[in-house]
Amino acid sequence: xxxxxxxxxxRRFGVELDPRVEAVERLLPGIxxxxxxxxxxxxxxxxxxxxxxxVTGCVAGGEATALALAELMGVEAVLGEKKVAVVLCKGxxxxxxxxxxxxxxxxxxxxxxxxxxDKACPYGCLGLGTCKRVCPFDAVVISENGLSTIDSERCxxxxxxxxxxxxxxxxxxxxxxxxxxxxxxxEKGSEVRKKCKVGxxxxxxxxxxxxxxxxxxxxxxxxxxxxxxxxxxxxISRCPTQAIEARDGPFPQVEIIPDKCxxxxxxSMVCPVxxxxxxxxxxxxxxxxxxxxxxxxxxxxxxxxxCMRAPGDSALRLASP
Amino acid sequence: MHEGSRRFRFEVSFxxxxxxxxxxxxxxxxxxxxxDTPIEELKIPDRIVVPLSQHIGAPCEAxxxxxxxxxKGDRVGQATGFxxxxxxxxxxxxxxxxxxxxxxxxxxLPAVEIESxxxxxxxxxxKPHEKYMxxxxxxxxxxxxxxxxxxxxxxxxxxxxxxxxxxxxxxDTLIINGAECEPYLTADxxxxxxxxxxxxxxxxxxxxxxxxDRGIIxxxxxxxxxxxxxxxxTEDIPVLxxxxxxxxxxxxxxxxxxxxxxxxEVPSSGGLPMDVGVIVQNVGTxxxxxxxxxxxxxxxxxxxxxxxxxxxxxxxxxxxxxTPIEVLIEACGGFTSxxxxxxxxxxxxxxxxxxxxxxxxxxxxxxxxxxxxxxEEGSAQPCIRCGSCVRACxxxxxxxxxxxxxQLDMFEEAERYDVVECIECxxxxxxxxxxxxxxxxxxxxxxxILTRKKAA
Numbered sequence: 001x002x003x004x005x006x007x008x009x010x011r012r013f014g015v016e017l018d019p020r021v022e023a024v025e026r027l028l029p030g031i032x033x034x035x036x037x038x039x040x041x042x043x044x045x046x047x048x049x050x051x052x053x054x055v056t057g058c059v060a061g062g063e064a065t066a067l068a069l070a071e072l073m074g075v076e077a078v079l080g081e082k083k084v085a086v087v088l089c090k091g092x093x094x095x096x097x098x099x100x101x102x103x104x105x106x107x108x109x110x111x112x113x114x115x116x117x118d119k120a121c122p123y124g125c126l127g128l129g130t131c132k133r134v135c136p137f138d139a140v141v142i143s144e145n146g147l148s149t150i151d152s153e154r155c156x157x158x159x160x161x162x163x164x165x166x167x168x169x170x171x172x173x174x175x176x177x178x179x180x181x182x183x184x185x186x187e188k189g190s191e192v193r194k195k196c197k198v199g200x201x202x203x204x205x206x207x208x209x210x211x212x213x214x215x216x217x218x219x220x221x222x223x224x225x226x227x228x229x230x231x232x233x234x235x236i237s238r239c240p241t242q243a244i245e246a247r248d249g250p251f252p253q254v255e256i257i258p259d260k261c262x263x264x265x266x267x268s269m270v271c272p273v274x275x276x277x278x279x280x281x282x283x284x285x286x287x288x289x290x291x292x293x294x295x296x297x298x299x300x301x302x303x304x305x306x307c308m309r310a311p312g313d314s315a316l317r318l319a320s321p
Numbered sequence: 322m323h324e325g326s327r328r329f330r331f332e333v334s335f336x337x338x339x340x341x342x343x344x345x346x347x348x349x350x351x352x353x354x355x356x357d358t359p360i361e362e363l364k365i366p367d368r369i370v371v372p373l374s375q376h377i378g379a380p381c382e383a384x385x386x387x388x389x390x391x392x393k394g395d396r397v398g399q400a401t402g403f404x405x406x407x408x409x410x411x412x413x414x415x416x417x418x419x420x421x422x423x424x425x426x427x428x429x430l431p432a433v434e435i436e437s438x439x440x441x442x443x444x445x446x447x448k449p450h451e452k453y454m455x456x457x458x459x460x461x462x463x464x465x466x467x468x469x470x471x472x473x474x475x476x477x478x479x480x481x482x483x484x485x486x487x488x489x490x491x492x493d494t495l496i497i498n499g500a501e502c503e504p505y506l507t508a509d510x511x512x513x514x515x516x517x518x519x520x521x522x523x524x525x526x527x528x529x530x531x532x533x534d535r536g537i538i539x540x541x542x543x544x545x546x547x548x549x550x551x552x553x554x555t556e557d558i559p560v561l562x563x564x565x566x567x568x569x570x571x572x573x574x575x576x577x578x579x580x581x582x583x584x585x586e587v588p589s590s591g592g593l594p595m596d597v598g599v600i601v602q603n604v605g606t607x608x609x610x611x612x613x614x615x616x617x618x619x620x621x622x623x624x625x626x627x628x629x630x631x632x633x634x635x636x637x638x639x640x641x642x643x644t645p646i647e648v649l650i651e652a653c654g655g656f657t658s659x660x661x662x663x664x665x666x667x668x669x670x671x672x673x674x675x676x677x678x679x680x681x682x683x684x685x686x687x688x689x690x691x692x693x694x695x696x697e698e699g700s701a702q703p704c705i706r707c708g709s710c711v712r713a714c715x716x717x718x719x720x721x722x723x724x725x726x727x728q729l730d731m732f733e734e735a736e737r738y739d740v741v742e743c744i745e746c747x748x749x750x751x752x753x754x755x756x757x758x759x760x761x762x763x764x765x766x767x768x769x770i771l772t773r774k775k776a777a
Contacts, residue, residue, distance in 0.1 A: 100675040103700070104758045110727075110765040115427030115675060122428070 020049045020072070027068045028058055031136045035059035035158035048073065056080065060136070060156040083157035083172045085139075085150045088184040089125035090243060091196040092145030096124055107133070112166045120195040123185040125169060131161035152247060177226045178247040179233055181206070186221050200243045206235035211272055211296050232294030234272060252293030253309045258283045260305030267297035267306060341584040343577040345715035346569045347748045349504050349669070351543055355628045355635040356507040360515055362639050363652055365412055365441055369643035370422045371397060372432040375682040376471040377478045378404030383433055389416045394444040394619055397433045406469045406479045411621035411641035414438040423679045425665045425672060432680070435643070448617040458530040461614060468613035469620045469683070473605035474498060474509075474573070475666055477684035480606055484530050486595040492531045496582060496601040497524050499540040499547065500566055500573030503667025506687040508624040509604050511637045513540070513547040516608055517554050523607030524561060526614050531600055536561045537582055538604075543568045570669060571746040575601045577715050589742050605686075620683055627653045631660045631690025640681050646688055647677040661696035664689040669747040702755040710749035710759060716742045720749035720759045727766035732773065735766040743767065 024045035031041070036057040038044040047053035048069060055069035055077050063079060070077035102111060102118035108130040111117045117126045127146035139154035140161065150161075152175060162170045169184045181200060185192050189201035202220040214228035215235060233251055236244045256267075256276075263281040268274070275291040278284030298306045374380035381398030385391060391410040398408035414437040422432040450456060450464075466481040486492055497520065501509040513520060524536050538555065540548050542565040555561040566572050566581060575594050576587045578601060585597040594601055602610075605623060612618040621642055628635040633654030640649060646665070650656065664671035665679070668689050710720040718739060726735035740763055749759040 100673070103698075104761050105728075105765065107728075107765070109769070110761055113761065113764050113768060115673075 018046075018049050021045050023072060024048050024069060027061070027065060027072065029060045029065070031060060033060050033136055033158045033160055035156075035160075054078075059083075060158045062156055081174045081176060084152040084155040084175050085131075085157065085159070085161055085170050086173050086180050086182075086247075087125055087131075087148045087150060088169045088171055088180065088182050089123070089147065089167075090182040090198040090245065091119075091121060091124050092127065092143065092147040094145050095198045096121055096196040097194070109164070109166045117167075121185055121187070121192070121199065123167060123169060123183075123187075124196065125167065130164050130166065131170060134160050134164045136160065173226055177229055177231060179224070179229060179231050179236065179244065180247075181215070181222050181224050181235075181244050183221065183243045186219050188220050192220075198241050198243050201241055203240060205238040205240065206244060209234050209238045209272075211294055230293075230295055232272075232292045234292060234294065252295075253288060253291040254286055254293060254295060254297060254306050255309045256284055256286055257305050257307065260303045262303055262305070264302060266300050266302065270296045270300050272296065340564070340566070341581055342567075343569075343572075343580040343715055344717055345713050345748060346571060346577070347713050347751050348569055349751060351568065352504045352628075353507050353510070353543065354505070355626055355637055356510055356544075358507075358511075358636050360511050360624055360637045360639050361652075363641070363644065363649065365437055365439075365641065366644050366648045367437050368417070368645075369412055369414075369435045369437070369641060370432045370645065370678075370680045371408055371411065371435065371643040372422070372424050372430055372680060372682055373398045373408060374424070374430050375408060375477055375642070375684065376406055377476060378402065378406075378482075380431065381405065381408050383419050383431070385416045385419070385433060387416050387418050390414075390438075391416060391435060392442050392444040394447060394621065396619075397435075400466065404479055404482050406466055406471055406481070407619070408433075408469055408642075409619040409621050410435055410444075411643050412437045413440050413442045423676045425674060425679045425682055425685065427672065427675075432643075450614060450617070453526065453614045454529060456614075458532070461526060461530050464614050464617075465610055468609075468618070470606065470609050470613055471620070471683050472603055473609060473623060473683060473686070474603035475670065475684050475686050477682070480602070480610065483595075483600055483602070484527070486531075486600070490595045491598060492533055492595060492600055493535060493598045494583065494600075495524065495528050495531060495533050495536045496578055496599055497536055497538040497561075497604060497607060498573055498575075498578060498601050499538060499544075499551070499604040500578060501544070502541060502568075502570045502573040503669055503671075503686075504570075505628045505689050506626050506667050507628070508626045508637055508686050510544050510547055511626075512604055512608060512624050513544070514550055517550050519608040519611045520604045521551075521554055521558070521561065522615070523609070523611035524602075525558075526610055527600070527602055527607060528560065533600075534560050538563045539566055539578060539582060540564070541566045541568050541572055570748065571715055571744070574715065574744055574746060576744070589739065623681070623683065623685065625649065625681055625685050626687035627690075628687060629664075629690040630695065631656055631658075631663075631692050633657055642683060643680045645678050645680055646674065649681065649688055650677065650690070656690065657692070659693040660690055661693035662689075662691045664691065669751065670745065698756060701757045704755055704757060707754060709752040709754065713748040713752045715746060715748060716744055718743060720763060721757075723766060724757060724759050724762040727762040727769075730769075732766055732769050736770050740766045741770065 025042050028041040036044045056066040058065045066077045097120040098118045099120050106128050108126045108128045111128055125148050129142045131148050132140040137154050139151045141149050183200035185199050192199035192201050200222050206222050207215045212228050214225045215222050261283045268276040273290050275287045276284050379402040384399045385397045392413040395410045396407050397410050400407050414435050417434045417436045419433050421429045424430040462481045462484050470480045471477040499509050499513050528536050538551050548565050551563045579585050579599050609620050625640050626637050627649050636653050663674045665674050704721050723735050723740045743763045747760050
């Protein structure tokens with residue numbers, strides 16, 4: 001009798017649930033990471049169905065999820081570029097000094113309670129793996145050298161580690177922006193030198209060399225504006241402490257379309273690495289060895305005869321304006 | 322026993338009413354190796370670094386600029402807000418710089434650097450009060466605050482704040498804390514032997530401020546000479562009684578002390594001694610109160626024990642605030658051999674220092690130097706669920722369970738199991754056979770709960 005009653009009540013008062021909500025939820029990773037701004041995957045699913053959240057909102061699911069959701073909802077997905085986390089510290093056990101021997105809980109957040117951790121540099125990666133512990137995608141590896149490194153293949157840019165790192169040295173960067181200044185120390189150059197071999201010593205060499213004014217000094221730290229950076233990598237060779245690094249992958253390069261080149265020579269004049277050669281009024285050629293793909297020549301070519309060489313990787317196209 | 326009979330016994334100064342007990346606690350080796358060494362004046366260092374934040378609460382604002390001449394006792398930092406006190410120049414000389422300097426809490430903080438002129442001349446601004454007992458309580462509190470007096474047992478909580486309970490919290494008892502339950506430390510012990518009059522006069526000022534007529538001087542029974550001395554001096558003062566406590570760490574912790582003496586329990590979740598009608602003050606604080614009120618001398622020096630097997634001659638030193646601990650260790654003959662740890666405070670609750678440049682602050686009760694052979698221990702092993710930490714916890718928590726919650730980021734559960742009641746006394750760490758860093762885990766959970774509350 002009671003079950004009959006319950007059944008009737010359920011039928012009478014039951015709330016209609018949009019079946020699409022469940023369908024959307026099935027397509028989501030289900031890790032409730034909160035990267036979308038909603039507390040859980042099911043809440044995000046409801047928001048997608050109610051058209052409150054974009055189908056591209058799921059950071060962790062990435063491109064595949066966005067496309068699947070777009071298909072289900074009958075909309076077009078406008079894909080942004082994937083972001084990945086980058087740890088802004090290169091000073092592992094080898095390169096940096098410590099204040100004391102730490103013996104305690106193997107966790108960065110617990111370790112910072114004790115005099116800010118054992119690293120002499122107050123901005124250094126402690127390498128005790130709080131980021132590794134919280135990463136839902138196993139994208140963090142703690143190296144032998146006691147540094148946290150992020151596998152950009154596995155990283156989905158969900159941003160959990162960024163929030164959890166007690167030193168605040170993890171940053172989300174578009175995957176194409178492969179050049180990063182891997183130091184976050186705001187201390188004076190002389191202090192940094194004492195504590196770490198690979199820190200930013202505020203020499204400003206990178207600021208001077210950057211053709212795009214993408215690097216500026218924030219106090220005693222060089223900071224890269226990724227919006228302006230064109231991933232030319234000029235700064236990498238200039239940094240005396242090797243604090244600037246590029247993630248793996250080929251650098252973009254330019255090529256000259258022979259039919260359009262008038263041989264004016266402007267490109268060879270603006271090229272910061274002398275990679276373009278050719279006689280006046282003759283078709284110019286780009287040296288594959290030297291070109292760093294900064295695209296300065298593209299900006300200046302009067303006949304639009306220079307373009308980026310199609311690199312295959314969609315991310316790299318960002319380097320062209 | 323009803324109130325009347327207790328009062329009667331009290332007035333004819335019979336032996337103290339019976340002692341109660343607090344649950345938990347441990348009894349580590351007492352190691353009071355410096356207890357028979359009289360207080361020695363430390364020579365004035367050439368350079369002193371006075372942190373602008375030496376107390377719990379808002380840091381001071383510097384009132385001097387580089388190049389200024391200061392004399393001993395001049396104010397160099399102005400209190401900001403109610404829970405804050407002034408800081409003063411401990412020596413005479415020239416302000417060299419105002420900058421960020423190493424601080425005992427582990428991260429560099431703003432401080433005033435003063436270079437000595439060797440004269441050690443007093444400021445002319447001292448305001449002594451001969452008839453200080455006639456001053457109204459409010460004026461007394463103001464003097465205490467202006468003279469920068471804070472709790473000198475270690476926590477450095479501004480004393481005037483403790484003396485300002487709201488009207489709905491009537492206070493009936495002042496406890497004068499001379500327990501000194503941390504191993505090694507003997508600073509309070511020596512102070513009770515060498516300056517007991519100051520402590521008693523300070524207690525009388527405190528009782529006047531609070532309007533109470535009962536003061537209990539509590540001393541652990543491993544200091545019989547101090548107990549005798551205090552008993553002798555309070556014979557004619559019926560409102561003060563001296564009580565010998567059993568030796569048990571953390572007997573000197575406020576809540577445990579109140580439980581032992583009065584069988585009153587400070588309520589959990591943010592309760593304070595004032596909720597049960599008690600104010601507890603350390604003996605050093607009371608001596609500082611007397612000096613501040615009677616002579617107008619600000620808190621610019623304190624007694625600090627420099628001890629442990631790592632120093633050649635353990636001593637009790639009278640040091641100026643801001644003296645780098647390096648100078649103290651030198652004055653005690655330097656290190657014996659390979660040093661493992663330099664702890665500011667006692668070995669149970671003190672903070673390990675990584676630099677000898679850190680200065681002595683108002684709360685520095687001792688410097689304990691341990692050898693490498695004493696601190697080297699294996700890494701943490703899995704919990705064997707023996708329950709030692711649960712038995713040892715004076716706050717009646719379950720450290721092992723809380724530790725697991727902290728490790729698994731289960732902070733809501735940790736909060737439900739009252740992790741915020743942890744007094745960080747270190748008893749659980751001390752007894753844990755698996756060497757699990759329980760205090761650190763609990764501190765981590767507490768810190769995380771606090772940041773989450775702030776964010777919410």
